[in-house]
Amino acid sequence: MMLSVLLLLLLVSGSQGSHFLGTMMTYYPKETNADGSVSVILRYKVNFDSCSYNDQWVCGGNCGNETQTLALTKVEEVTGEWCQSEGIITRLLPNNTGFETVLAGGGWINNIQNGVSSWRAVTDVELRNRSDIGKPNTSPQTTILPALRVPSNCPRNIDLLAFDPDGDTVKCRYGNTSDSECNPCTPPSVLSLSPSCSLSFSPTNSSTELPYAVQLVMEDFPTQSITLTQTNGLQEVKTTIDAISKIPLQFVLKVGLPVPSCTDGLYLPRFLSPTPDNRAQLYIPVNQALEIPIRAEATASQSTELLYSGPYNVVKTSWGSGNFSLTWRPSVTEAGQSHPICFVAQANVSGTFYHSDLRCVIVTVGNTTFIEDASTAGPLLTTTTPMTLPATPPLVTTVGTVPATPPPVTTLGTVPATPPPVTSPMIAATTPASGPQYVIALNMKISTTLSLENDSDTIITLIKNKLIEKGLPSTITVRLLSSSQVVVTTARP
Ligand SMILES: *[C@@H]1O[C@H](CO)[C@@H](O)[C@H](O)[C@H]1NC(C)=O
Ligand SMILES: *[C@@H]1O[C@H](CO)[C@@H](O)[C@H](O)[C@H]1NC(C)=O
Ligand SMILES: *[C@@H]1O[C@H](CO)[C@@H](O)[C@H](O)[C@H]1NC(C)=O
Ligand SMILES: *[C@@H]1O[C@H](CO)[C@@H](O)[C@H](O)[C@H]1NC(C)=O
Ligand SMILES: *[C@@H]1O[C@H](CO)[C@@H](O)[C@H](O)[C@H]1NC(C)=O
Ligand SMILES: *[C@@H]1O[C@H](CO)[C@@H](O)[C@H](O)[C@H]1NC(C)=O
Ligand SMILES: *[C@@H]1O[C@H](CO)[C@@H](O)[C@H](O)[C@H]1NC(C)=O
16 A cells, blocks of 8 residues: 555656646547447657656547557757657547547746746547548647747747648637646747747847747638538537647747847858758658758857757758758558658857747658559669650650559559650650750559549659659659649750
8 A cells, every 4th residue: 555655656746846848749540440449649749858757648538448659759859958759649449439638747847937837738639530531530730849949139930830631721829728728828928829820929128038838729620511420420510610629739939048130040040952941741652761951051150950849760860061861761650641840950159049940841651652663673764865856845745554543553554655666665765955855755663552533642742753863853743634644744944
């Protein structure tokens, strides 16, 4: 008896004290089974001032059984300041009635300016069958670093990532204390929030570092009325003003010392090409590594480092001189899903830290799709002697056929373009001495479980990426014709 009481006290102490810097959670439905049971994958991050702290989300309602768990795993750490960890829980529920899950406990870090001391965050998981997509809802997808820094004297915008895999409208708001969405939810006076999830910081006049707790709720709204159907047949209509699910997004805004210049690239780092644009959508098939190149500069600082938030198994590499990469190799459990990665560049000027703008990308993971060369040897594209082609547009190439309703694996044959016969079994391309490059015919095998009808964008992206990888200019345009032919067009030089 004595022992178990002691153990309980020890466990509780893990969630006391002033160590918290926010949390977030997203979910994906996994499977709906014949017996009506459904499974859902919850991904969450918790932020503390040290990796030695942790806390558990507590599920209430139709929670079923936890069938798979990834224990909290470190994503990123700034020693002495914060540590972000990710956990993944799969739950098998007896039916598709949703549930609510809550994280609540001790204290945010010391000196929080907007009167928030306890932490509390709530996720509403909606899993009833949606009439528009014929499957359960997926939550908005986003992530955030534990702390973002702004100098007190510069106006700054923070454009949060708000991506919805179902195509819903995503809106942000501050949590409501009366709905127990945080404890309490008092918004920071220095920020204003737009429903499109941009925060703008108005300069203050502070000469010491002041942390604020930012406690947002992100919700997805259907673009037209939909019906949600429960396993037992009960239905509910959601109109465009009814939120389907809600997720929390909580972090710390650190308002720091004034900076001598608010210009990006001096004290405040800025991103340079080839860093992807904010909110860019990237694509990678399962089991392949996506390398995101990132380049940042801050000419008035001594060093610049990269801080990120994303899946726990993203690998960060620093190549020096402000060059970095983030590499992610999604596994089959992430097939068909989209996952966010956000990052900031942090500069150190005489021990004062400055952040660039927040930048986020969304990475969509291919299902089981892959494209490979038709032959195991040799390049997909080979350049042969120039051929005479109509010098005027269209600079069009017929590349092959995709069946309208593909079986799981499809092998596509070569469709040679009209003139002249192509001798190579692979491909022929011509490059007139001073003209654009023509691809005459391409022998490509496409194996996919994607549907041509509904996933044509994904298929086009795959084909395009492959062609660019094989040497075509990145300006090519790829189209799928209704006749199931692939057309590649290059921009005129
Ligand atoms: C959860 O686990 C219990 C005990 O193993 C089992 O009886 C029950 O059927 C499980 N629930 C679901 C939804 O699989
Ligand atoms: C969900 O709804 C779609 C049509 O709206 C239907 O085809 C599908 O079978 C439903 N799924 C379940 C599990 O009820
Ligand atoms: C900051 O506030 C002080 C006193 O409130 C004032 O004297 C000073 O001019 C202010 N500075 C700026 C940049 O607003
Ligand atoms: C950083 O990247 C840029 C462009 O990619 C390149 O020109 C530069 O040489 C790189 N510097 C280092 C040190 O790798
Ligand atoms: C920041 O720069 C100062 C020198 O200006 C250095 O002493 C300190 O170690 C740096 N800190 C980090 C975390 O890079
Ligand atoms: C992706 O694969 C899963 C599992 O094989 C399947 O249920 C789903 O329908 C596929 N999605 C698409 C878009 O093909
Ligand atoms: C494409 O989507 C529609 C509506 O969501 C669905 O009815 C149809 O079956 C899908 N087609 C394929 C080939 O998956």
